[in-house]
Amino acid sequence: MTRSRAIPALALASALLLAGGPSGLGVPDGPGGLANAAPPVSVVSRGPRTAGRVALTFDDGASPANCRRILATLVARGVPATFFPVADAMRADPAFWRMVVAVGDPIGDHTLTHPQMPTLSAAAQFLQIDGARRLAEAISGAPLLRVFRPPYGAYDATTLRQALRAGFATVLLWDTSDRDTSLHGTVAEMLAAAERATAGSVILMHCGPNATPFVLGPLLDHLAGAGLRPVTVPQLLGISWTGRPAASPPTPAQILDGLSPLPPAPSGGVVIGPAGIGTMTFPPAPPASEAAPSATAEPSPGQPTTAPASASPPASPPAAGSPAPTASPTSPAQDQSAASGPGAALALALLSALLAAAILALGLSRARRR
Numbered sequence: 001m002t003r004s005r006a007i008p009a010l011a012l013a014s015a016l017l018l019a020g021g022p023s024g025l026g027v028p029d030g031p032g033g034l035a036n037a038a039p040p041v042s043v044v045s046r047g048p049r050t051a052g053r054v055a056l057t058f059d060d061g062a063s064p065a066n067c068r069r070i071l072a073t074l075v076a077r078g079v080p081a082t083f084f085p086v087a088d089a090m091r092a093d094p095a096f097w098r099m100v101v102a103v104g105d106p107i108g109d110h111t112l113t114h115p116q117m118p119t120l121s122a123a124a125q126f127l128q129i130d131g132a133r134r135l136a137e138a139i140s141g142a143p144l145l146r147v148f149r150p151p152y153g154a155y156d157a158t159t160l161r162q163a164l165r166a167g168f169a170t171v172l173l174w175d176t177s178d179r180d181t182s183l184h185g186t187v188a189e190m191l192a193a194a195e196r197a198t199a200g201s202v203i204l205m206h207c208g209p210n211a212t213p214f215v216l217g218p219l220l221d222h223l224a225g226a227g228l229r230p231v232t233v234p235q236l237l238g239i240s241w242t243g244r245p246a247a248s249p250p251t252p253a254q255i256l257d258g259l260s261p262l263p264p265a266p267s268g269g270v271v272i273g274p275a276g277i278g279t280m281t282f283p284p285a286p287p288a289s290e291a292a293p294s295a296t297a298e299p300s301p302g303q304p305t306t307a308p309a310s311a312s313p314p315a316s317p318p319a320a321g322s323p324a325p326t327a328s329p330t331s332p333a334q335d336q337s338a339a340s341g342p343g344a345a346l347a348l349a350l351l352s353a354l355l356a357a358a359i360l361a362l363g364l365s366r367a368r369r370r
């Protein structure tokens, strides 16, 4: 964050907090509202086992280039998927996220900055969820799917309450992961892990690691051969979703926009980003090489379950350990960037900066109370 952005952001964040919450940001509130009686929150890691359907999900969005490669492959194969980007990472390639909307694929909520939610106060957890929705909707130009996926699969009872307060009645984990954020995995191992998917599986992958575009094509072949049809998360779970493809959705070539269909090296655990997942930020960076080894791991949340979590605090999945900062501070976030015009870019930067500042202010006030 630059100083020129930080100062007005802090002032705005203070005004925001004094005004009583993030509802003054000028983006419509979620359908759940802030004070409605709470229906149960569903914590789900898979869909019904009875139909031959699976849901491909792509988290984080740390590499705009690999996000484009993944979407181009999906579109070329006519396969839908659901994306859970870190909202702050979406700023690196707004045009891509509008393409996701134009394709008709849902985008869910994966927080603003990818924290370990149970370590945060209730107010900070709310801001991570609600702020992410506001920023993601501003960038993508469309309503977010009201499904929240907590980073690392880590949540507590407070997370569920704040998700509901932010309008998210479904918290989605997964039952299958290709482990593409593994530091030491090979593409073959990642493919084998993903191929454990069965009917109803929610498959966790990432649009960041260089390995994932190499895993995706063979995985789609496997699923087709196994009679497993990829559908979106709302289709798998029976959740309302009004998104639909644009009249002229982007073609694979338009999505790739000159990119090669596969990244330079099929290395596992490679997440492109200047600051890693744990503190993911994407300051404007000139186009440059993508090769940027870093370290981040998003573990499996454990056994597949479908658990209503309204009355009693749910068991949290195994914690992930602390997010691993990247070792590549000089690498750019993207090998292309798509600006949406200086005015929109400034507005988005300001929105995300003030949300980050609000989180910081909440943390400070919480610390002072101790």
Ligand SMILES: [Zn+2]
Pocket: 059, 060, 110, 114, 151, 152, 298
């Ligand atoms: Zn994540």
